[in-house]
Amino acid sequence: MTMMTRRRFGQTALAGAIGPMALQxxxxxxxxxxxxxxxxxxxxxxxxxxxxxxxxxxxxxxNAMHTLTRESNYSECTFVFPPxxxxxxxxxxxxxxxxETPFAGHPTIGTAFALAAAGVIxxxxxxxxxxxxxxxxxxxxDWNGSRLSFAWMTQLKPTFGKTIADLDSLSGALGLERxxxxxxxxxxxxxxxxxxxxxxxxxTRKAVDAAVLDRxxxxxxxxxxxxxxxxxxxxxxxxxxxxxxxxxxxxxTGGIEDPATGSAAGPAACFLVRHGLVLAAAFGKxxxxxxxxVGRPSRIHANISVGARASDGVEIxxxxxxxxxxxxxxxxxxxxxxxxx
Numbered sequence: 153m154t155m156m157t158r159r160r161f162g163q164t165a166l167a168g169a170i171g172p173m174a175l176q177x178x179x180x181x182x183x184x185x186x187x188x189x190x191x192x193x194x195x196x197x198x199x200x201x202x203x204x205x206x207x208x209x210x211x212x213x214x215n216a217m218h219t220l221t222r223e224s225n226y227s228e229c230t231f232v233f234p235p236x237x238x239x240x241x242x243x244x245x246x247x248x249x250x251x252e253t254p255f256a257g258h259p260t261i262g263t264a265f266a267l268a269a270a271g272v273i274x275x276x277x278x279x280x281x282x283x284x285x286x287x288x289x290x291x292x293x294d295w296n297g298s299r300l301s302f303a304w305m306t307q308l309k310p311t312f313g314k315t316i317a318d319l320d321s322l323s324g325a326l327g328l329e330r331x332x333x334x335x336x337x338x339x340x341x342x343x344x345x346x347x348x349x350x351x352x353x354x355x356t357r358k359a360v361d362a363a364v365l366d367r368x369x370x371x372x373x374x375x376x377x378x379x380x381x382x383x384x385x386x387x388x389x390x391x392x393x394x395x396x397x398x399x400x401x402x403x404x405t406g407g408i409e410d411p412a413t414g415s416a417a418g419p420a421a422c423f424l425v426r427h428g429l430v431l432a433a434a435f436g437k438x439x440x441x442x443x444x445x446v447g448r449p450s451r452i453h454a455n456i457s458v459g460a461r462a463s464d465g466v467e468i469x470x471x472x473x474x475x476x477x478x479x480x481x482x483x484x485x486x487x488x489x490x491x492x493x
Contacts, residue, residue: 183486183488184484184485184486184487185206185208185209185212185220185484185485185487186206186207186208186482186483186484187204187205187206187207187229187482187483187484187485188204188205188207188266188269188270188479188481188482189202189203189204189480189481189482189483190202190203190204190205190262190265190266190477190478190479190480191203191448191477191478191480192258192259192261192262192265192412192450192475192477193258193261193412193414193442193443193452193475193476193477194412194448194450194451194475194476194477194478195476195477195478196478197478197480198448198480199411199443199448199449199450200258200412200443200448200449200450200478201227201258201262201411201412201413201443201448201450202226202227203226203228203229203230203258203259203262203263203477204221204224204229204230205229205230205231205232205262205263205266205267206229206230206231206232207232207266207267207270207272209231209232209233210233212231212487214252216487217229217231217245217252218247218251218252219487220247220485220487221247221248221249222249223485227248227249227258227410228246228247228248228256228258228259229246230244230245230246230247230259230260230263230266231244231247232244232263232266232267233245235283236283237283237287237288239281239288240283241281241282242263242280242282242283243283244259244260244263244282244284245285246259246260246284246285253285253347254284254285254286254346255284255285255286255289255346255347255415256347256414256415257305257412257413257414257415257416257417257418257452258412258413258414258475260282260284260289260291260305260414261291261303261305261414261473261474261475261477262477263282264280264282264291264293264300264303264305264477265300265303265476265477265478265479266479267280268293268299269479273300275295275297275298275299275300276295277293277295278292278293279291279293280293286346289305289306290305290306291303291304291306292304292306292472292474301476302475302476303474303475303476303477304453304455304472304474305472305473305474306470306471306472307345307346307415307418307471307472307473308344308345308471309345309468309469309471310343310344310345310418310419310422310426310468310471311343311344311345311348312342312343312422312426313342313343313344313348313379314342314377314378314379315339315340315341315342315377316340316341316350316373316377316379317339317377318373318376318377319335319340321369321372321373321376322340322352322370322373324366324369325365325366325369325370325372326352326363326364326365326366326370326384326386326403327362327363327364327365327366328354328359328362328363331355332355332359332362333352333353333354333355334353334354334355334388337353337389337427337429338351338353338423338426338429340352340353342382343419343420343422343423344419345415345418345419345422345471346415346418347383347415347416347419348380348382348419349382349383349384349385349402349415349416349420350374350379350384350385351385351387351416351419351420351423352384352385352386352387353387353388353389353423353427353429354386354387355388355390356388356390357388357390357392357399359386359388360386360387360388360399360400361401361444361445363386363401363403364403365384365403365404370384383402383403383413383416384402385400385401385403385413385416385419385420386400386401386403387399387400387420387423387424388400389424389429389430395439396439396440396441396451397424397430397434397438397439397440398420398424398430398438398439398440398441399440399441399442399444400413400416400420400440400441401442401445402416402442409445409446410442410443411442411443411446411448411449411450412442412443412448412450412452412475413452414452414473414475415473417440417442417452417454417473418454418471418472418473420440420454421438421440421454421456421471421473422456422471424438425456425458425465425466425468426465426466427465428465432458435456435457435458436455436456436457437453437455438453438454438455438456439451439452439453440453440454451475451476452473452474452475453473453474453475454471454472454473455470455471455473455474456468456470456471456472457469457471
């Protein structure tokens with residue numbers, strides 16, 4: 153659905169998607185689900201990362217939610233249910249094209265904006281807590297009058313995993329010269345703030361744009377280092393007139409590249425702080441620029457709180473990732489009855 157209209161994703165039956173009966177028309181209002189369409193990590197329509205939020209998904213099972221996400225052809229869709237845990241305000245289930253995921257960045261930020269636009273989160277509310285697959289996740293909210301202007305999600309404190317020493321093989325797997333990897337700024341390595349990514353520091357923005365992931369070669373590098381397959385997030389702190397602290401990409405395969413990855417921005421921000429790649433004065437107001445190469449520029453903010461200095465760098469005691477979002481449309485889709493659970 154690459155060329156879907158902005159006002160209407162649906163009022164279509166998901167033919168062939170849920171089972172052998174799916175060719176039958178589904179026109180009953182009881183089977184219809186409305187959605188809000190947002191662009192996230194931007195305040196400019198048709199930039200940032202796209203998201204559909206279903207605010208009234210009652211009756212949909214996991215198979216139907218997965219089907220709706222595949223039909224959207226966006227990286228994620230979210231489905232908002234009543235809270236299941238004490239201390240949470242909403243149960244938010246996040247689906248990718250491959251299935252349900254316990255944690256993601258732009259879907260969480262975008263869902264907060266969708267709830268605010270619908271009046272479910274009341275103007276002036278300072279915090280809402282989402283029940284995600286990783287557990288209760290606080291969302292701090294900033295308002296401009298009755299309009300939500302910014303949302304911060306709290307991510308898990310970082311876990312730093314294995315690093316990659318074979319930079320010749322890694323650079324070759326990314327289609328780059330060995331000198332492009334700025335290992336003196338920190339060895340490429342795993343960082344987890346809810347999801348694990350391999351953070352790779354690059355010397356220049358040109359190298360970030362030039363990187364092309366060879367999946368087979370990268371998998372071989374991971375295997376040699378004892379690392380499971382995971383997303384590769386390349387980062388350059390080369391400065392430019394846009395004033396951001398880092399220029400980034402999540403390298404994709406098969407022509408698909410994520411324009412904004414909040415779940416990777418937290419780990420990348422922790423990497424930069426731990427290795428001294430950003431000044432201490434910037435820890436609470438880091439900005440990443442992602443999505444430029446795919447024509448959907450996105451600004452992702454990070455707020456890193458630090459404690460005492462540890463033997464291997466500063467102690468990171470808090471991680472928040474935030475941004476803006478804009479509602480660009482709404483619509484509805486008819487779900488075949490057998491897609492309801």
